[in-house]
Amino acid sequence: MPAKDVLSTEQIHANLLQLPLWRYGLGALRTALKCESSAAALSLFAAIGELAQDANHHPDVDWRYDTLFVTxxxxxxxxxxxxxxxxxARSISSQAAAFGAVVRPELLRTLEIAIDTDDAEGISGTWKTALGYKARKDGSLADPFGRGPTLWFQETETPNANRIHLDVMIPFVESASVLEALSADGVALDYEHAPMWVLVADAQGNRLCISTEAGRDLG
Structure with missing residues (x-):
């Protein structure tokens, strides 16, 4: 039975006004916390674990030297x-402040892989088996342990010659600086579907999308 305390997109953004360390992306609250040292990061990790045990509610935490990525x-x-x-998130924010951690929102980038296809069912099984992924309701494939990037199939009657591209998910409030940097590099940007995604093509025509939560109902 689904939980009754699911927040709407509007409620999530209202909460974020009181959670300056956090961003919303890919349907989750996310933060990147940089500590003074690896040891400090590990101590904060342990403190987050205690909070999670007390709340009986467990986040995904990725420890990378002096930085923790929390989802x-x-x-x-x-x-x-x-x-x-x-x-x-509020409890973790308090602990982060106590440990002197600094939020690094520009590090919050999540990778997805998209495949253009006119027959998703004809190929999804191959990728599911090879990756050891699980199928989701929307037809995409996800790592059951959350380690690898999600794989989804962009169904189209006219697949692009370059069928595989990357979707780089960035919180909307952090995306402008990335797009400005790409524009300064002289790459081609297609804003047709902005702000949900901006299509980017490198100098050799390889594609990627800078994607955000804006315009999506992921609450």
Whole structure:
């Protein structure tokens, strides 16, 4: 039975006004916390673990030397953001301040792989088996342990010659600086679907998308 405390997109953004360390992207609350040292990051990691145990609500935490990447969703709510996630985010923010951690929102980039196809069912099984992924309701494939990038199939009657491209998910409030940097490099940018995504093509025609949560209902 789905959780009853799922937050709407509007409620999520209202909570974010009180959570300056956090961003919303790919249907989750996310933060990147840089500590003074690897040891400090590990101590903060342990403190977050204690908070999670006390709340009986467990985030995904990726420890990378002096930086922690924290992702909050509720598995019993189908991977959506709930009031419990917002509450735990507030507790983690307090601990981060106590440890002197600094938020690094520009590091919050999540990778997805997209494949153009006119027959998703004809190829999805191959990728599911090879990657050991699980199928989701929307037809995409996800790593059950959250380690690898999501793979999804962009169905079209006219697949691009370059069928595989990367989607780089960036919180909307951080995306402008990335797009400005790409523009300064002289690459081609297609804003037709902005702000949900901006299509980027490198000098050899290889494609990627700078994608954000804006315009999506992921709450």
């Amino acid at each position: 909050l969703t509720s598995h019993d709510a189908g991977g959506k953001v709930t009031a419990r996630d917002a509450a735990l």
